[in-house]
Amino acid sequence: MIYFLIDMGIKEIAFKHALINAIEFNGKCSFQAVLSKVLGENQEFKKDMKTTVSLVKEIVEKVNKMSLSEQKKEFEKLGIKIEKKDEKKDLPELPEAQNGKVITAFPPEPSKYPHLGHAKAALINYMYAKKYNGKFFLRFEDTNPTLAKKEYYQAIINGLKWLGIEWDKIDYISDHIEEYYKYTEKLIKDGKAYVCLCQQDQIKKNRANGIECEHRSASTKENLNLWKDMFNFNQGEATVRLKIDMNHVNTTMRDPSIIRIIDKEHVRTGKKYKLWPTYDFGTAVMDGLQQVTHRVRSKEFEMRTELQHYIQDLLGFKRTFITEIARFNLEGVPSSGRIIREMIAKNELLGWDDPRLTTLMALKRRGFLPEAIKEFLISTGISKAESTLTWDVLESFNRKHLDKIANRYFAVFDPVKIQLNVEKTVEEPLHPEFPERGKRILKVSKEVYISRSDYEKFFGKTVRLIGLFNVKLSDRPEYAGNTIEQNMPKIHWVPGENVKISIVMNDGSTREMIAENGIESVKENEFVQFMRVGFARLDDKKRMLFYFTHN
Numbered sequence: 001m002i003y004f005l006i007d008m009g010i011k012e013i014a015f016k017h018a019l020i021n022a023i024e025f026n027g028k029c030s031f032q033a034v035l036s037k038v039l040g041e042n043q044e045f046k047k048d049m050k051t052t053v054s055l056v057k058e059i060v061e062k063v064n065k066m067s068l069s070e071q072k073k074e075f076e077k078l079g080i081k082i083e084k085k086d087e088k089k090d091l092p093e094l095p096e097a098q099n100g101k102v103i104t105a106f107p108p109e110p111s112k113y114p115h116l117g118h119a120k121a122a123l124i125n126y127m128y129a130k131k132y133n134g135k136f137f138l139r140f141e142d143t144n145p146t147l148a149k150k151e152y153y154q155a156i157i158n159g160l161k162w163l164g165i166e167w168d169k170i171d172y173i174s175d176h177i178e179e180y181y182k183y184t185e186k187l188i189k190d191g192k193a194y195v196c197l198c199q200q201d202q203i204k205k206n207r208a209n210g211i212e213c214e215h216r217s218a219s220t221k222e223n224l225n226l227w228k229d230m231f232n233f234n235q236g237e238a239t240v241r242l243k244i245d246m247n248h249v250n251t252t253m254r255d256p257s258i259i260r261i262i263d264k265e266h267v268r269t270g271k272k273y274k275l276w277p278t279y280d281f282g283t284a285v286m287d288g289l290q291q292v293t294h295r296v297r298s299k300e301f302e303m304r305t306e307l308q309h310y311i312q313d314l315l316g317f318k319r320t321f322i323t324e325i326a327r328f329n330l331e332g333v334p335s336s337g338r339i340i341r342e343m344i345a346k347n348e349l350l351g352w353d354d355p356r357l358t359t360l361m362a363l364k365r366r367g368f369l370p371e372a373i374k375e376f377l378i379s380t381g382i383s384k385a386e387s388t389l390t391w392d393v394l395e396s397f398n399r400k401h402l403d404k405i406a407n408r409y410f411a412v413f414d415p416v417k418i419q420l421n422v423e424k425t426v427e428e429p430l431h432p433e434f435p436e437r438g439k440r441i442l443k444v445s446k447e448v449y450i451s452r453s454d455y456e457k458f459f460g461k462t463v464r465l466i467g468l469f470n471v472k473l474s475d476r477p478e479y480a481g482n483t484i485e486q487n488m489p490k491i492h493w494v495p496g497e498n499v500k501i502s503i504v505m506n507d508g509s510t511r512e513m514i515a516e517n518g519i520e521s522v523k524e525n526e527f528v529q530f531m532r533v534g535f536a537r538l539d540d541k542k543r544m545l546f547y548f549t550h551n
Contacts, residue, residue, distance in 0.1 A: 010045055010052055013038050014059040019075040021396070026403050027068035030396040031060045032389065091124075091131055092382060094294045095321050102134030105292045106160075106167075107283055110140050111147035112337030113352040113359040114159040117298065117328040120377045124296045124325075126165045137290055138167040141283060142174045143276045145266035147337075153267075155352070159360035163370045171290065173282050174268045180277045183285060183315055184240055184259050188223045192314055193258065195226035196241045203239070207254045210247040216255070230275060235263045244310070252307045256280060284308035288317025299324035299384050328380065329388045333358050355506050355547065366506075367527060367537035367549030372398040395550040402535045402549065406527040407431050409440070410466075410492045411501065411515035413533075415449035418477045418493075422446065428467045440518040444468065447496040449514060454491045464490045466531070492531045503536060503546040510545075519544075 017037040022029035035056045039045055045052045063071060094102065104125040108118055122138075129136035138160065142148040160167075173180075187193035196203065196215050206213060218226075230238050240259035248254050258281035263274045277285070287295070287308070302324045309319050334340055335358065343349045353361040363373065376397040380389070407430040424444045430437040448465065455473060462472045462480045470480040470488070498514040505511055515530070522528055524541040527549070534551035538544075 009042065010038060010055045011059055013041050014056045015063070015074075016078060018060050018063040019071055019078070022063050022066075022071050023068070023075060025396050025400045027064075027066075027071060028396070028399070029060055029063055030392050031057060032393045033396060034060055036387075090378065091127060094128060094132070094323070097132050097294060100133050101293065102129060102132035103137065103291055103293050104129045104134065105137040105139050105287065105290060105295055107139040107141045107286070108156050109144070109147065110142050110149065110152035110156060111144065112152060112340065113155045113361050115335050115360065116330065116358040116363075116373070116377070117335060118156070119159070119163060119360060119373065120328050120380065121297055122160055122165055123163065123374060123377055124382065126167075128294060128296065129168075134293075135168040136166070137292065138170045139286055139290070140170075140172045140174075141279070141286070142172055142266070142268065143278070143282045145262055145264040145269075145276070148174075148267050150267050155361060162360060162364060163374060169290075171286070172268065173277070173286055174266060174273075176286065176289065177269070177273045177276075179289070180259070180281070180285060181275070185224070185227060187242070187258075187314060188227055188240070189220060190314075191220055191243070193240055193242050194218060194223045195230060196239050196255075196257075197226075197237065200236065203241075203257075207246070207251060210254065212246050213241070213255065216243060230259075230261065233261055235261045235274075237261065242311075242314075250303060250306055252280075252303050253310070256307060258311075280304055280307050281311060284311035285315065285317075287320040288312050288315060291318070292320050293318075294321045294323070296323045296325060296382070298327050300327055323382075324384060325382050326384050326386045328377075329386070330358050330394070331388050331390045350508050354508055355504060356508055365537070365539065366547050367402070367535060368394070368398050369401045372401045391550070398550065399535070402527055402529070404433075406529040406535055407437065407522075408529050408531050409516055409519050409522075410442070410494050411513045411519070411530040411533060412449055412451040412492065412494050413511060413513055414452040415494065415514050416452050416455040417496075418448050418450055418471060418473075420444070420446055420448065420471065420477065420479055422469070422479050424468065426467050440516065442467075442495050442516055442518075443497065445496050448493045449496070449498065450491055450493050454489075458489050458491070462488065464488050465493045466490050468493065492533075499544065501544040501546060503548050504539070505548050506550070 014034055017034045018029045021033050035053065038052065038056055066074070106122040106125050108114065126136045140153060184193065194216055196213050198206070198213055198215070203213070226238065227240065238261065239257040241255045241257050244253050244255055246254050257278050259275050259277055261274055262276050265271050266273065305322045312319050333356065334343065340349065340352070340357065344351060349356065352359050353365045355362060355366045376394050422444065423446060426442050426444070427439040428442060429435055429439055459473050462470050464470050464484055469482045472478050472480040494514050494516055497517060499517055499519050501513050501515050501519065502510055503513055519528070522538050524538050527535060527537050529535050535549040536546040537549060539547050
């Protein structure tokens, strides 16, 4: 009896959220989104995930079989009101935040193209600045000349602008290197830092075992002399390390390096510098210099907060309030810059805009809209709870927006010619919900094309050619009247006179299609919905090359 009540509880909660999600996204609800809501309402359901997943899936399938009007009627019976969320109100309050005095920042390393994870961090920090009528800074942490590239700086700028994120100031650590040298010298003079001549492997081993470096006990004078000599050292011969505690429980605090030698030409400063601040030193000092009051970032940096606050204390800066949130993961998608660079080099990806990636460049080219991405990112919440989402959740947000703007057209893969002794002209709306957009004229001159998959699936049966008439599919297809039966399969088609197009699919492959002639009126960067296929974006008008978005 207890299990029965639990099952009923899951079904009732799932039904409510499935209806809400379906109504919001034009009649189709997402299983992943509904499951997330169900688990959010009652953590007990996690104890038997197999049963929970099965029951939620059952309800989602049931709701998706309903028409939109039926879904709305069922929802009205529940007597629930949905209030639109205010993004500003949805954000949790920041500690000690004062209106007009909050300064937030997004500090990317220009070592790759920005992806959804970057977008979420930038968006949240930007939104917090707006919430408190403060300022938002974009800061490039370009302290590794080996990785920094001009194209990455520009890609980050373009990506954030595309999302509608604006900054009050743009800054670069590479413009502040002389200040880092002054702070480094101060720390050495104060006995808080020393120059270490150990090899990196030895430093790593000593830190792991809590062993102090032999150079740690050198005098201030010796360290200052070594510091001046470091400008003539070769890469790997010396680093500047903070003198903290080699047995600290947080291994990050075990005499970390703050300056290292990278003898490579920098894209912005050339060969002017070869002593570069490490990540912790770089970000802690810049937060201090820019007077950043609050920052939200991925919890992968959680262990580093103590060190960065320690550095700010040493140099007399006010501590930045750091809020860590869960890393953003999309199932099966690589986000590591190193891995993506390797895959591109091996021709395993088309580039940074490969449709299998979640870089902003890839999402934009594929046909995701910035407003949909922002809504999706906000929906993932601000918490430390790790979660792996699937493409269908992101697609559900995008579908809601594309459905309104994408005109409808017919196009088929792997076409099969259907010879008919019938000539007819039909009119189909460009968009069924917006008749003012006009109609498409399709002329049938004794032959049409349908997809091979439909031909093989419905061979021997009578199907309805959408907007046209009935056809019995056989070795010699024949006209089968105009009466529409309730369970009759309805398939799309293309006239004998058509246009050849290409479409880049989500797996990176390019497939050929034929489409109705009206597709030639579509402009570059416009969106269409190929009926019974999915949404697509026209990427290259001259080549009639589309990118498949999703169904």
